[in-house]
Amino acid sequence: MATVDYALTTKEKVKAYLNITSLDVARDGVIDNLINAASDFIESYCGGRRFLATDYVEVKDTTASRVIFMSQRPVISVASLKYRSGMPSNPTWTTYSPDAYLAYLKAGYIRFFGMMSPFPQAFQISYNAGYLIDWADENDRSLHSLPYDLSQVATEIVAKQFNTRFAQGIVSESTEGQSVTYATKRDSLSDYHSEILDKYKMNRIMP
Numbered sequence: 001m002a003t004v005d006y007a008l009t010t011k012e013k014v015k016a017y018l019n020i021t022s023l024d025v026a027r028d029g030v031i032d033n034l035i036n037a038a039s040d041f042i043e044s045y046c047g048g049r050r051f052l053a054t055d056y057v058e059v060k061d062t063t064a065s066r067v068i069f070m071s072q073r074p075v076i077s078v079a080s081l082k083y084r085s086g087m088p089s090n091p092t093w094t095t096y097s098p099d100a101y102l103a104y105l106k107a108g109y110i111r112f113f114g115m116m117s118p119f120p121q122a123f124q125i126s127y128n129a130g131y132l133i134d135w136a137d138e139n140d141r142s143l144h145s146l147p148y149d150l151s152q153v154a155t156e157i158v159a160k161q162f163n164t165r166f167a168q169g170i171v172s173e174s175t176e177g178q179s180v181t182y183a184t185k186r187d188s189l190s191d192y193h194s195e196i197l198d199k200y201k202m203n204r205i206m207p
Helices: 011-017 028-045 148-163 191-198
Strands: 054-061 067-069 075-087 090-095 101-104 109-112 122-129 172-175 178-181
Touching: 011 028, 011 148, 028 148, 075 101, 148 191
Parallel strands: none
Antiparallel strands: 054 122, 067 109, 075 090, 075 122, 101 109, 172 178
């Protein structure tokens, strides 16, 4: 099995962390599965967000405020902002001029310069949000903007699951005088991991 395109770490990073030689491919499938599972877990833990840069089209209710929040962040670009007129059963969507508003990309919202004219029945926002992921050149931040600490947490979670995959329910074991102790709940996050992931939690914004 290959890793999903939104994977938050790579097999090479996990194997390096585990000190497994790149020539040892016997467990590659297991590592791929664990990477996919860890990526899904982290996205769910952080509010169900998708970290990989993705195109979104959202319909928002009319607001009395001049500010419209997008549900995903960081926003990379806003393709269009439209307003709805006509009947709900037969709506007409008209594009606002980009000169009518300013997009605050990092904060994830749009603010109109003046009154919204015409006043809409609803908004439709097309935008791209998330982080760029390019493992071929992850030190080029123009190509790979996924935070390093987020990737490291994913790597460490996968490594932990790999090391304890046969040890569920085992508190400790001793082999030839060397003692190894496992956490009681092997799926629990460390305080360190939770502290990092909590930075990326995102509350769902109702459309």
